[in-house]
Amino acid sequence: MTILLYDLVGSDAGRPYSPHCWKATMALAHKGLDFKSVPTRFLDVPEVENGASKLVPVIRDGDAVVSDSFAIALYLEKTYPDRPTLFGGPGGEAMARFVERWSQATLHPYLGAAALMDIYERQSDDNKTYFRNSREARFGKSLEEVASNRDAGLAAFRASLEPLRSTLTYQKWIGGEGPLFCDYIVFGALQWVRVMSPFQVIADGDLVQEWFGRCLDLHGSLGRRVPAAA
Numbered sequence: 001m002t003i004l005l006y007d008l009v010g011s012d013a014g015r016p017y018s019p020h021c022w023k024a025t026m027a028l029a030h031k032g033l034d035f036k037s038v039p040t041r042f043l044d045v046p047e048v049e050n051g052a053s054k055l056v057p058v059i060r061d062g063d064a065v066v067s068d069s070f071a072i073a074l075y076l077e078k079t080y081p082d083r084p085t086l087f088g089g090p091g092g093e094a095m096a097r098f099v100e101r102w103s104q105a106t107l108h109p110y111l112g113a114a115a116l117m118d119i120y121e122r123q124s125d126d127n128k129t130y131f132r133n134s135r136e137a138r139f140g141k142s143l144e145e146v147a148s149n150r151d152a153g154l155a156a157f158r159a160s161l162e163p164l165r166s167t168l169t170y171q172k173w174i175g176g177e178g179p180l181f182c183d184y185i186v187f188g189a190l191q192w193v194r195v196m197s198p199f200q201v202i203a204d205g206d207l208v209q210e211w212f213g214r215c216l217d218l219h220g221s222l223g224r225r226v227p228a229a230a
């Protein structure tokens, strides 16, 4: 049976962009499962599966409804153990949690701010109002103020990728010999910006950019089906 993935989009339904939804997309593709992305705008999220979650991604797999990207990956691993592994065992699960926390703490604040105005501009009018009000309440300042550090913060952001860059001198994937869910966690963060903003966060020639290109090539170049934002 086809799994449904409620996937965040802006005014262009063909441009899913949420970092967390991309993690779920790549996890489903990694498992080789048949799934269908359901384009979901911010204001649609409360209606998803009768209010199953305030956030997407949410998946429906038969009778099972699962929300939260990490919980979705764990669910897929448990439910489809004969498909390619997303974690490589319990130790891999625990380490993927570290990568998720690192990504949230180190990557998301800068990337979210860097793409903020582009994400805002790519919403329909009613979703723009929701986005501005909810984010300004969260940040305690205007969207424009949050986004204003983009250029000044770029060098520090690139430097903060050094643990990843250095890891990639030892191995091709964060997961080791092949990609695992930990790769998709970081991929999702960078894909968020690629899909919504023309701003170049990683320099050409950077090992991180090369790894990101390899991620874009995975699963029939799934990540490239959405062109980079122009």
Ligand SMILES: N[C@@H](CCC(=O)N[C@@H](CS)C(=O)NCC(=O)O)C(=O)O
Binding pocket: 008, 018, 019, 020, 021, 042, 045, 054, 055, 056, 057, 067, 068, 069, 070, 134
């Ligand atoms: N921890 C969650 C975070 C999910 C999340 O933050 N989703 C955002 C989109 S990136 C969302 O649904 N936001 C809805 C809203 O802000 O109203 C996960 O990993 O899935």
